[in-house]
Amino acid sequence: MATASLIRPRRAALVLFLLALSFSLSLAAHFEGFDSDDLHSAAADAASADDDEEGLEVELPPPPPISLSTSSPSPPVTTTASSPNPNSDPNPTLTPPNPTPALDLWDEDEFEGIPVPEAVSVDESAAPAEAAPSDPAADAAAEAAPAPPRRPAELLRAYTIEIACVSFLICFLLNYFTGKRQNEAIALAWATRFATRDSIFDKNFSLLGTGDGKDTPLLMKEGQDVFKFYASGRRYCQGMLATMEMRARHDLLSKLVELVFPRKDTITFEVVMNEEAMDHVVLAVARKKAAKTMQKEERDLQKFASVLTSAPAGRRWVADELAVVAESKEVAGDMITEAVLDQVLGDKAFEKFGKWFISLHFSDQLAGSYKKVLSFKFVLPDASNMAEMTRLVALVPYYIDLVGRYKLSNHARSKTEATRTKAAQEAFREQQGLRQEALQRKKAEKKKLMEEAEAKLSAEALRKKEEKERARQMKKSMPKVKMLRS
């Protein structure tokens, strides 16, 4: 606030004095006294330090209260400035160096009302600089006060950070809108291709979209890069949720990161099967490396399945790049049919469509809230090439039917049942162990609490007893003393 007062010479003193009068009528007296004290010290500081910047930093520690009192400090400033001379002395020495018209304009009108917030904003200089165009001018005045003439080149150098950041922010904003539109275009292209009337999902599901009405939007947008599509009402399954995860096109920083670690747009279909419609099937198909990590990371695959090393004898099998993780060869052979090999997973088809394929994962023992889930993960093509993934999308209803109708042979079933009961027992045992542990912990805690309470009680009881005893003894001894004294 001292700097603010320093900038302004006596010219506005009359106006400010009037203001001060009006303010002092409305404000408590002790406010003024306090502020003027504060101001004296601050003014002394400012006078001692020629550099405006240093003076600023010195006076920062006592932060002025910003709410009601914002307007109060200004009147005292003027009154003190007009009555004692030492305060106004530094003013003329400082005013000549900054004869910018912007500054003059700024003080004349706005200074009288809000000097304190201005002073605060000067020290921060970051946030308000981009908010208001007038702030940098004041900022410049405060910073470049010692150097009399300010050329544009110097200004540029002083504000390289600000200029860079503001231009980056502008780029960021522009990129946000364009990237958002791109993502939306891809999602819409997918929806128009596969979820509109007479398309594949319309023919397979009776309910499309997340709403209940007829013209509710098909897609649900969950953030700028995540879109969801829900469908339900089909035999063998409860519902299907497709989640499109786009690249973060709307986010310039993530885009820069993606230059180093490239990502792809993906779509994941998760089909929740009916309880009775899915037999014991645990199967995953992915590229070799991914299949291995899946086998390690997914719990159901870890427990029930292993990577198949060889194809079932006498059969065409999946492309070389792919690996199959399955519970048994029988399941794998039955699930990966000739039709699927022809369409997508076979050698020839995979050459063409392999780039859109990431993984399949069917399981009746999934760890999440639903146990029986088929999940398909594909790469999303561009908005213009959406037709290329038609075959892959067609896998979804195909597999719903295939898995829904599938029944394991008795031999295989006995095996899988055994492993499942074993796993269930293990899980049960684990749970029981956990429960017991929790119970024991609870018991121990209770015991501890009880003991503590007892200890407290006993301590209190002891003290009471002692007190009583002391009182009794006192009583006993008192008369004797009295007797003795008398």
Added chain:
Amino acid sequence: MKEGTSSGGGSDPRQPSTAKQYAPPKLSAQDLPIDYAGFLAVVFGVLGVMLRYKVCSWIAIIFCAQSLVNMKNFENDLKQLSMAFM
């Protein structure tokens, strides 16, 4: 009746009677992915205020913008905005 015919044959797999409304999975606050950008914005904002580095404050603003852009529910982020702008 209708459903019976449709479920029996292989022609029309649709079953309107079994259609279920979409129920969004319930997420607790802890399950949400960490908002790294928001966190960085706060860190840089605090640094900017403490050390009075302009650059820190600017970086905080940029990260704040990123977290704003990436946010998925609109409720709790105004707080972070104000925090980062301090």
